[in-house]
Amino acid sequence: MKPWRKVLGILLCVAICASLGLARARYVQWRWDRSVLNMKLHAALDKQDLPAVEETLRLGADPNAEERPGTGFTGLMHAVEHGNPALVKALLSAGADRDRRDSNGTTALQQAQKAQLAELVTLLKP
Secondary structure (H helix, E strand, C coil), X not given: CCHHHHHHHHHXXXXXXXXXXXXXXXXXXXXXXXXXXXXXXXXXXXXXXXXXXXXXXXXXXXXXXXXXXXXXXXXXXXXXXXXXXXXXXXXXXXXXXXXXXCCCCCCHHHHHHHCCCHHHHHHHCC
């Protein structure tokens, strides 16, 4: 094997490994950014700040992200808890899963029915 081919092969291996490392770093950064956006989404839902909710969703927050991992308590359930139709509409338009269940097996619709929030029940029915 000619020496230049060996060098070229090594450089190619280095380039591939570097690009894989860069891709992993970008993925980790994306996961971190999305996690921060999800926290900002739930903070905005706490404040019932519709413009902030819409902005975090526009930036890529997950409308189905759990407030605390393992609880199943999503942003949609959070909005129903506040009884805020505008927040519910924003989350649904961003793709929130209306059939998602929390750790107790309750959906956002069942939550709205229990609280007797007729407008939210109408919004959440399929």
